[in-house]
Amino acid sequence: MLPRQEKGISECSGILSAVSGGKRGNMRFVYPQGKRKALTFSYDDGQIFDRRLAELFRSAGMKATFHLNSGNLEEGGNGSFYVGKEELGKVYAGHEIACHGVQHRNPVTLSLEQLVLELQEDRKALEKLTGGLVQGLSYAFGSYNGDVMDTAKKLGIKYSRTVQGTGGFFPPADFLAWHPTCHHDNHLLELGDRFLKVEGYYELPLMYVWGHSYEFGNSGDWSVIEAFVEKMKGREDIWYASNIEICTYIEATRKQEFSADGLTMRNPTCVEVWVSTKEGILTVKPGEVRYIGEH
Ligand SMILES: [Zn+2]
Numbered sequence: 001m002l003p004r005q006e007k008g009i010s011e012c013s014g015i016l017s018a019v020s021g022g023k024r025g026n027m028r029f030v031y032p033q034g035k036r037k038a039l040t041f042s043y044d045d046g047q048i049f050d051r052r053l054a055e056l057f058r059s060a061g062m063k064a065t066f067h068l069n070s071g072n073l074e075e076g077g078n079g080s081f082y083v084g085k086e087e088l089g090k091v092y093a094g095h096e097i098a099c100h101g102v103q104h105r106n107p108v109t110l111s112l113e114q115l116v117l118e119l120q121e122d123r124k125a126l127e128k129l130t131g132g133l134v135q136g137l138s139y140a141f142g143s144y145n146g147d148v149m150d151t152a153k154k155l156g157i158k159y160s161r162t163v164q165g166t167g168g169f170f171p172p173a174d175f176l177a178w179h180p181t182c183h184h185d186n187h188l189l190e191l192g193d194r195f196l197k198v199e200g201y202y203e204l205p206l207m208y209v210w211g212h213s214y215e216f217g218n219s220g221d222w223s224v225i226e227a228f229v230e231k232m233k234g235r236e237d238i239w240y241a242s243n244i245e246i247c248t249y250i251e252a253t254r255k256q257e258f259s260a261d262g263l264t265m266r267n268p269t270c271v272e273v274w275v276s277t278k279e280g281i282l283t284v285k286p287g288e289v290r291y292i293g294e295h
Pocket residue numbers: 044045100104140141
């Protein structure tokens with residue numbers, strides 16, 4: 001049996017189409033370049049099998065996020081379980097590097113001081129190794145609560161992944177508790193098929209797969225992820241993006257401002273936003289005010 005889907009949506013879809021019959025009814029946010037769906041991956045712990053997994057995604061034109069424990073990264077890289085510091089740029093080229101806690105400690109068991117160190121020092125170490133900003137997180141052991149979410153947010157973390165698979169394709173309500181679609185061992189190929197035919201009432205549908213590369217490396221069986229990549233690659237309507245790219249984009253869509261009649265949109269963010277309208281795909285650039293209603 002497949003994991004549960006969001007309940008009641010099919011019943012609601014008729015209502016949604018009725019609501020969308022008005023003048024602004026055909027306006028929907030879409031992903032960059034007018035793509036309708038997004039696919040992303042999140043792999044934890046930074047073990048050496050990331051080398052093969054990152055290359056698998058890269059060679060298929062896909063992007064993933066790798067959540068690393070900076071305290072586990074090796075100095076030399078050889079003969080260890082973990083990827084070496086000196087090879088991060090090569091192994092993860094084209095992908096996102098994000099936090100998973102310096103020492104992979106369980107966030108809910110830590111004092112505030114320890115939690116701050118675990119997250120802030122991880123950011124600092126990974127930023128020093130990679131340059132730029134590291135703003136993503138996945139909770140070690142999938143463990144979190146409201147205090148952990150609040151602390152992460154205050155430390156500059158923009159999103160954090162949990163391990164609670166939804167079996168669905170809705171973007172998260174709160175990016176600090178970003179529930180993935182599924183672990184790769186949980187009906188991945190069936191969910192991929194469902195995602196390829198995702199219903200039209202989904203706005204910004206998203207498939208989010210998580211796991212650890214050592215699950216493939218230790219067993220030597222890479223077949224499920226290889227089959228999934230083969231099935232999903234090269235699709236014109238899919239945006240292949242990292243976690244932070246998707247978070248940044250969707251957060252921008254949520255900040256858009258509209259005229260009272262809903263026909264004019266102002267983009268107050270620094271991200272170009274794409275909308276699908278009756279007239280086709282439009283973009284609204286940072287700072288732009290644009291009529292998006294019927295012409
Ligand atoms: Zn982990």
